[in-house]
Amino acid sequence: MSKTIAGPEIERLIQLLSKLPGLGPRSARRAALHLVKRREQILRPLGDAMAEAAEKVRVCSNCGNIDTRDPCTICRDPARDQTTVIVVEDVSDLWALERAKALNAAYHVLGGVLSPLEGVGPDDLTIRRLVERVAEGSIGELVIAVNATVEGQTTAHYIIDQLADFDVSVTRLAHGVPVGGELDYLDEGTLSAAMRSRTKI
């Protein structure tokens, strides 16, 4: 707002809320108003939850996931197959695979992809730790689930090279037509890949 219509505390709340993904300046104002009108139901609990998360959040020293404990909830989970490790670029990919209930396994979060142009080399990612985990000997399969971009594929190849000396099975996600997707809107690379990997029905 060009003119101050509320105290600096509310202005600051709006300004910080507008930094959240999915909230523009307008929806940040709406969210701020929603919060200040529901002080005890949401504003105070959310403030407390943020303070607590800020205090406790850490990066898992084993897999690179973000959690409030280290090792993270997933690395500690005895109900998961800890011998299968899904390699992802980012925690958001881990969350997406978990929402899909894709595989009841462990993860390794790289923290990005190799990108010489942006100055991201192997030491900026958690590749060394991934090799260590494989060297420890308990991992049977590594599922490379990086994005199907050039950088993602370069990173996948680099990881496979680093693991050449180890007895670990390396797989990747299948390429193909998205479920519910229309062929007409798909790119040629995806269509070719889906055709090459066609399966018997």
Place this chain on the structure above:
Amino acid sequence: MSKTIAGPEIERLIQLLSKLPGLGPRSARRAALHLVKRREQILRPLGDAMAEAAEKVRVCSNCGNIDTRDPCTICRDPARDQTTVIVVEDVSDLWALERAKALNAAYHVLGGVLSPLEGVGPDDLTIRRLVERVAEGSIGELVIAVNATVEGQTTAHYIIDQLADFDVSVTRLAHGVPVGGELDYLDEGTLSAAMRSRTKI
């Protein structure tokens, strides 16, 4: 998420964020991840801003606006025409009029509209305080800027009745075609009103 993939603190953060307007479960997860990955830049400052707002937010005892001080920033502002008072249903309407820089005046926030069906009577709104303000004698014009709904208009009429004995000029927002609006998409009531209030160009 059906299965716990992060500590309870992060799950709680997601759950509370999803109560904000404009954030569904999916975007709440995205926002939570954005926050925990930027602990010092956003998570902690936003948590602090919420705690501070929760501590300081109050309803202005003069006009019903929400602010961190009482009387509110607008009621204290000597650069505003405090003799003109814009009557709105909700703080969000006040903010909308301020964004539009509609009029450099004071406000009165009713806190809703009369609605017998929902059990909202005059004592649930700040109408008594509005009459008091008018009775104090310094208000020259009251701009009724309630929504153009049946309840809004009923409320406007009730307020005008209550003010019958006072020497105050009561106006309302003009009806008409929204700027940039297409006639084809407008309802008949708006078109008739715009035609009746046509102006010379």
